[in-house]
Amino acid sequence: MRWEKAMLVYNRKAGKEKAGQLGEAVEALAGEVGELTLAQTVEPGDGEKICRERGGDYDLLLLLGGDGTVHECINGAAAAARAPEIAVLPGGTCNDFARTLQLPMQVGRAAEEVLAGRVLDTDVGTINGRIxxxxxxxxxxxxxxxxxxxxxxxxxxxxxxxxxxxxxxxxxxxxxxxxxxxxxxxxxxxxxxxxxxxxxxxxxxxxxxxxxxxxxxxxxxxxxxxxxxxxxxxxxxxxxxxxxxxxxxxxxxxxxxxxxxxxxxxxxxxxxxxxxxxxxxxxxxPAKLRFFYGPEAAGLLSDEPADSGSGPGLFGS
Incomplete structure (x- = not known):
């Protein structure tokens, strides 16, 4: 059993294809989690409050929804007493951060990638005190x-x-x-x-x-x-x-x-x-939170240090 306790925070209203997403995620994860807690957001701010107050109680935090759900929940998770490992399950319209993490755009497949265990310390930004x-x-x-x-x-x-x-x-x-x-x-x-x-x-x-x-x-x-x-x-x-x-x-x-x-x-x-x-x-x-990545991110999992120099710039390959 990989995780003793995990919490899945989901926005029932995120994206245009909602039906079955939660079931796909639970089916993929249930066999690998001893205790899987489901927390539904109802009002704006719920995700942040849930993740801030309860995120530190779990080994794994799963966020099912769009970029707005992720943004809200990450602001809570970053302030939790102990930040858990975080998995994004793309359930919104654009799912841009999930794309950056090179995750599949299907919720069930993304949940399966969490089981593959590709997790990395990841940069986030801060603006006027918000993440x-x-x-x-x-x-x-x-x-x-x-x-x-x-x-x-x-x-x-x-x-x-x-x-x-x-x-x-x-x-x-x-x-x-x-x-x-x-x-x-x-x-x-x-x-x-x-x-x-x-x-x-x-x-x-x-x-x-x-x-x-x-x-x-x-x-x-x-x-x-x-x-x-x-x-x-x-x-x-x-x-x-x-x-x-x-x-x-x-x-x-x-x-x-x-x-x-x-x-x-x-x-x-x-x-x-x-x-x-x-x-x-x-x-x-830098390296503020730990996120799960998709299979295309395999090259990031080597022991090579990250390049913090100017690199090839805007038009690099």
């Missing part, structure tokens, strides 16, 4: 999240993000900002600033080299007013090759911490949840 796993952003990225029609999201899944991006691009306005990072200061205007720990956004692969979760760094993109077509590419996983020599259309920075100040307060998207605003203090918490 994020995947990204934080302001400008276009936040407006895209806020423009998503909840009923459309329920019916159309990730296509709703595509439609929201189209609507938002037509309305995007530049904002003034000051960004202080490890090696300097940027004073400029932009339509979007994105700081990424993970490697997926709206199911699209972000254009950064490496896995991002073990380097103690954040990958920061500043997209300027002239770069609306680039912003479209970034948000939808397009080819950025043509922008390598774009002369300021975008700026790419790798940093362990940054501060963002804006001319007027701007709302912040944190893992798809919009509830913070600038100014923002953002940094990495």
């Amino acid at each position: 994020f796993t995947n990204f934080v952003g302001i400008g276009l990225i936040t407006e895209t999240s806020e423009n998503i029609d909840s009923e459309q999201k329920e019916r159309m899944g990730k296509l709703s993000y595509f439609l929201s991006t189209l609507r938002t691009l037509r309305q995007a306005e530049p904002f003034g900002f000051r960004l202080t990072h490890d090696e300097g200061v940027v004073d400029s205007e932009a339509v979007m600033i994105l700081a990424a720990n993970g490697r997926s956004l709206g199911t699209a692969k972000l254009p950064f080299a490496g896995d991002g979760l073990h380097d103690g760094m954040l990958d920061v993109l500043i997209v300027r007013e002239a770069g609306l077509s680039l912003a479209w590419q970034v948000l939808n996983g397009g080819d950025l090759t043509d922008y390598r020599e774009s002369g300021g259309v975008i700026e790419y920075i790798r940093t362990s911490s940054l501060r963002i100040e804006t001319d007027e307060p701007k709302r912040i998207d944190s893992d798809g949840e919009v509830y913070l605003q600038t100014p923002a203090e953002i940094s990495v918490l």
Whole structure:
């Protein structure tokens, strides 16, 4: 028996294909857990409270839901007296952090990967005292999240993000900002600033080299007013090759911490949840929590130290 006690926190409303997900997870895990506790979230904040107050009582914490569920629960787990090992079971629409962990998108298969035991110390980020796993952003990225029609999201899944991006691009306005990072200061205007720990956004692969979760760094993109077509590419996983020599259309920075100040307060998207605003203090918490990874992450499980240098950068292979 691998785990004496495990807790599965689930959001019954996450994603468009809910039926059977909980049963798939329980069936896959039951034979390997002595005591499996199920905890359902009902109201916003439930997941954080459950994981903060009870997470330390378990050897394994399983999170079944979308990126919002993961974001909420991780903020609780990180504050628990003893953080357990954490497994994400993708039950939402985009499941971007689960994609970064290279997990299967089917709940039952993801639960089976937990049994394979690929677990690693993993970086998370912090912004104004809150934890994020995947990204934080302001400008276009936040407006895209806020423009998503909840009923459309329920019916159309990730296509709703595509439609929201189209609507938002037509309305995007530049904002003034000051960004202080490890090696300097940027004073400029932009339509979007994105700081990424993970490697997926709206199911699209972000254009950064490496896995991002073990380097103690954040990958920061500043997209300027002239770069609306680039912003479209970034948000939808397009080819950025043509922008390598774009002369300021975008700026790419790798940093362990940054501060963002804006001319007027701007709302912040944190893992798809919009509830913070600038100014923002953002940094990495290296190897903060232990997560389970999918089979494609086998190369990360070697004894080689993580590369915390600049690496090949934005357009590395």
